[in-house]
Amino acid sequence: MSTIVMLPDQQTASLPKRSYLNEEYGLKSWLLTGDHKRIAILYLISITIFFFIGGFFAGMIRLELLTPPSDLMAADTYNKMFTMHGIIMVFLFLVPSVPATIGNFLIPIMVGAKDLAFPKVNLLSWYLYVVGGILVLAALTLGGVDTGWTFTTPLSTHYLNTHVITAGLAIFVAGFSSIFTGLNFIVTIHRMRAPGMTWFRLPLFVWSHYAASVLMVLGTPVLAITLVLVILERVIGIGVFDPAKGGDPLLFQHLFWFYSHPAVYIMILPGFGVISEVISTFSRKRVFGYTAVAFSSVAIAVFGFFVWAHHMFIMGVSNYSALVFSLLTMLVAVPSAIKIFNWSFTLYKGSITFETPMLYAFGFMGLFTIGGLTGVFLGSMGMDIHLTETYFIVAHFHFVMVGGMLMAFLAGVHFWWPKMTGRMYPEGISKLAALITFVGFNLTFFPQFILGYLGMPRRYAAYPPEFQALNVLSTAGATVLGVGYVLPLLYLAWSLKYGKIAGSNPWQATGLEWQIQSPPLTENFVETPVIDYEAYDYEWLANKTKHEVQTVG
C-alpha cells in the first residue's frame, strides 16, 4: 500500500491548442458566456476588485486607530469605513470567494460534468453579484452607510440618514446571487455526476460545497425578507421591528442572525474543502477518515441553523433560551475539531512536500484552530458577557474569516492556478508571500485578543490612550498583511504571460480535474468520464502514470 509519484517533467509540457480561454475571443464572449469556467474567472476578477476595495477600508480603519483620538477622520467617516469594510468583505468577498470562483470552476469538473446544471442561472448569479456590487458602490459614492454590517434596528431604520436602503438592496440582490450559486451546486452534485461517481467517491471539496450550498439556499432568503422589512420600515414606516409601534427590535436580530450565523459556515465550509484537497495532495495520501470529514461538513451545515442566538447572549434574550443556544454552540464546535485532527493525521506517514498551497494550508490550520478555540470562549455564556462587542470578537472572527477563509482561498488559488491558466507562478516569491501573510496576520490580530480582554469596544473611532501600544502593533501588522496580499496579485498577474507552462497535473494530484488538460476544454471532457476509482486514490494514479509512461514509451 505505498506509492511513489514522480513530478512530471515540466520542460516538455506545452499549452494545449484549444481551451476554454481561447475558444472564443472578445468581451461579448465573456459577458454572455454560459461556461462555468469563464464565469468563475469573471467572479475571480470581480471579487478581487472588491477585496481590495474592502481592504482599502480596512487599511483606513487601522490607520485611524494608530492614535487614540479620532484625528485622521471624523467619527462618522470612521463609521462609514468599517461599515463598508464589513459589507464588502462579508457579502461581496467572503460569501462568494471560494464557492463562486474555485467552486464554480471545479465542481462540474470534479463530478465529471460538462457544466453546471443551469449555466444561464450561473451567469445570472454573476450579474446579480455585479448589480449588488454596483449598488454598494453607489451607496458608497452617494455618501456611505454607517449602520455597521449588522443593520441593527432601530438604529438602521429610524436613527440614521445614510443610504441604508441602497445598501440593503445591494445585499438583497447579492443574496440572490448566492442563492442561485448554491442552488446550481446542489442540483449539479445531485444530478450531473458522471457514471461511477458515487457520493463517497466525491472529493471532499464537493462535500463541503454541498453543505455550504444547503446553507445558502435555506438561510439567505431569511436575510432577504428581513432586509425587505427593514427597507419597508424606512420607506413607508411599517412597524415590525419598531419598538415605538409595538414591534420587537430583537426579532430583527433573531432573523438576521438566522442567516448570518450560518453565513459564517457558508464562508468557511468551502475553505475546509480546499484544505482537504491541498493537504491530501501534498502529503500524497488519502484524507484520514474521509467519511468523518465528509459528514462533519454536513453536521456543521445542520447544526449551523440551531445556534444563531449566541450572537445575542447579552441582548436581552431569555436566559433559558441562551442556555439552549450555548449548548448547541458547543456541539457545533466538535465537527470543526474533528476536521482539524483528521487533517493533522492525514500528514501521518505521508510523503510531504511544502509547495505554496501547502504553506497556506498550514497557515490555515494554525489560525483556524486559534479562531475556533476562541469561539469556544464566546460560546461560553458567562465569558461572552465580558468579551462580546469588544476587540476579542473582532480578533476571533478575523482569525476564522481572514486567517481561515482567506488563507484557504489563497491556498486554493495557488493550488488550482495552473489548472485555471495553464501556467505556474514563481515558487520562491509565492512562498515568501505566504510567510508574510502569516506573520502579518498574527501581528495584526493577535494583539486584538488582548485589547478585547482589556475591554476595548469594537467600532470605536477613538479609544483610551492605554490601548495605544497594542493598536500600533496591530496597525503595523496590517501593513505587513497588506504587502502579503498585494504580492500574489502581482506575481499571479505576471505568471499569466511569463509563468512556466504547468502541464495537466503539476502536483500529481488524483482529482478528476487534474486528469484533463490545463486549461481545460470548454466542454471539460472529450468524452463522459467513467469513474472507477475512489477519491484520493494515489495507487490508481501511480498505475495510471506507469501505464501512460509505458504506452508513450
Place this chain on the structure above:
Amino acid sequence: MHYFISPVLWQFLVNWLTHFALFPPEASSIAPYADALYFFLILISLVGMALVLALVTGFSILYRKERNPEATQIEGSTLLEATWTIIPLALFMVCFVWGALLYFRIYNPPTNAMNIYIVGKQWMWKAEHPGGQHEINALHVPLGKPVQLTMISQDVFHSYSIPAFRVKREVIPGRYTTVWFTATQPGTYHLFCTQYCGTLHSEMIGEVTVMKPEDYQAWTEGSTSGMSLAQNGERLFASLGCNACHSGNAGARGPNLAESYATRVQLTSGSYAMVDDAFLRDSILNPTMHTTAGYAPIMPTYQGQISEEGLIDLVEYIKKLNTNYRVQQTLNTSQVQSPVQNQAQSPVASRVQQTAPAASGMVKP
C-alpha cells in the same frame, strides 16, 4: 538612550511603556470568577494549539518527502476519530456548564442590591440615583455593596460595559434590563458603550468611580439635587392624575399600589405576574396588557407623555410607596384648592370626592 533617537519617538515610547495595559484590573466580586474561566479557556486553547502544532510540525519533519519518499495509504481509524470527537466534546461541555454558571451569576442580582437607574441615549449615559443624584457619563458606587443597574434606552440599542467589573449588558429601547456587581477596589474605571449606536458611539464613554463607603456618603450628600426620585415620582403621580384612580380606597377604579412592589398579581388574562420595575413601567405605557384581575381596562396609556426619566421616577415612587396616606392627602388638597375644576372633570372627580373623605383615615399598616 533618548540621545540617540528622535525626541518625538522617545516621547511616544515613554508614553506607551508607562501607559501599557495587558490585563484589565479586577475590581468587582465577579471579576475573579470571570478571570478563572478565562484562564481555564486559555489553558484549553494552549493545549489544543500545542497538540495541533506538535502533530503538524512533527509529521512534517518525520514524513517529509526527503525522509519518507513513499506515502502509506491509511483509510482512517475509528478509535482515533472517536477520541478526538469525545474529548473535545467533553471539554466543551465543561466550558458550557462553567460559562452558564457564570452567566447566571452575573445576570441574577442579589435581593439586597441597591438600585441605580441608567438611561442611555445617543450619546450619553444618565445615571439616576434613588436619592436624587443625577450623573452624566459617570457613575459613583460604594465599595463592597452590591449595586444593581436597571437600564433602559431612549432610542437605539446601547450596551453598558464596565470591563474592570467584567459586566456588560445591552440597554434596549422599551424594556428594562439589569446587571449587577459588587465593586471591590476603589478607583476610577472605564465605562463604555459597546453596542454600535451611531455617529458618536465612541464618545459614549464615561467613568465609574468606586468610593469607600464614607466617601460615597459624602458624595451622596454633596451632589443631591434636592429631590429624590421618589419625590419627583410623587409629583408626577399627582400631576398626571394617577392618584384619582390609584387612591387605595375601597372603591377605587385602579388597584391599590401601596406595597404592591415585589408581589404577585393576577391579571385579567388569568396569568400571574411579578410586580417588578419592568411590570410597573409596562403597566404605565401599555396598561391594557397588564390589567389586574377585577379591574376594568380603563387606564389610558401614557405612551409619549412621560420621558424615560419620568417613568423611572414613577417606578421608584411606586416601589417605595408604603401607604396611601399622602396620596389621599394630595387628592383632598387639590379638591379644596380647585373644586370647580374637579367638578368639571366628572365623573372621575365626583366619584373620588364621594369616596375620598370616607377613606382618608384609612392608613395601610
Place this chain on the structure above:
Amino acid sequence: MDSQAIATHPEHEETAHEHPPFLRHHFATVEQQRETATFGMWLFLLTEIMFFGGMFCAYLIYRNWYYPAFVAGSHQLSIVLGTVNTAVLICSSFTMAMGVHSAETRNRKALITWLLLTIVLGCVFLGIKADEYHEKWEKHHVPGLNFSVHDFVRENPAYPDDKPLPLDMADKTQVYFSLYFAMTGMHALHMIIGVSLLIILVARAWTGAYTEGHVAPIENFGLYWHFVDIVWIFLFPLLYLISRHQ
C-alpha cells in the same frame, strides 16, 4: 476498496434517443435535463418557504403578544372577499394543473386555453386584492403612511360584540397591518411575477414550444404557481379567519 463502477446515469439510453433541439449540450438525456430542472425548481421553492417563513415567524410572535389588536385588525378584513380570493386562487391552481396536463398530452390549444384561464384568474385575484388595499387606504389602516387608530377605539358596526380597544392596544393594530401588508404584499408580488411569466409562456406556447415533449418550463412554472397558492392557503386563515372570535 470498491472499484466497481456504479453508473448513476446510464449511457445506453443516450444512444437510443435522437437529440431533440431543446436538449442542452451538457445533459446526456432529456430525462436528465427534465429531472434537473424540476429539482432546481424545488430548491428554489425551498428558498421561498424560508422567505415567507421569516414573516410567519414574526406573525406568530406578535399575535401572541397583541392578541386583541390582531382580533380587531382581522375584523376589518372582509371574509367574503378573502374566501372568494381563496377560491379564485384554487381554481387558478386547478387550471394551471390542467395546463401542465395539456402540455404533457401535447395538446397545444388546450394548453393555451388553460394558461389564459390561469392568467385571468390570477388577475381577478390581484384585482380583488387591490380593491381590499384601496379600502384599507380609505379607512386609514396603512401603517406608516396614513394610519389612524380611529376605527379601533370605536365600536365596529360589523362586529357589535367587539368592545372598542383601549388606546394602547389600538396602537398595536399597526403591527397587525404591517404584517398584513408585508405578507399579502409579498404574496401579491409573487402573483404579479407569476402572471408576467405566464404571459411569456402563453406567447411561447403559441409557437408550440411546449407541446413537442419539452414540458419542463410549464411543469416548473406550475410548481411555482402552486407554491404561491399554498402561501395564500396559509395566509387566508391566519389573517382573516382565526381571530374572528375574541
Place this chain on the structure above:
Amino acid sequence: MSELSQKEILDTEPTHHEEHIVGPKVYLVIGSSLLVLTAATTAISYLELGVFNAVVALGIACIKATLVILFFMHVKYSSKLTKLTVAAGIFTFFVLITMTMTDYISRAWGLW
C-alpha cells in the same frame, strides 16, 4: 460501518423515472375538494370554538397544502429526492420558528 448502506441512503436519485401523467380526473377531484375545504374553513370560522378555531383553520390549511403538494405538484409521484427536498424546507422552517420561540416563550421566566 457499511459503505453500501450509506450509498443506498444517499443515492435517492432514480435511475429510471417513469413518466407519470396525472389525469384531469384527479385534478378535478383535488380541485373541488380544495374548494369544499375552503368553504368548510370559512363556515367553521363562524362557530365559536375558542382555541380550536385556530387549530381547525390551520389544520384545514395544512390538509389543503398537502393536497396541493401531493397532487398538483406531483410530489406523490416524484422521486425520494423531491420528497426529501420538501421535507428539508418544512424542517428548516420549523427550526426557525421553534428556536425563535424558545426565546419568546421563556423571556418572562425567572427574575427579569
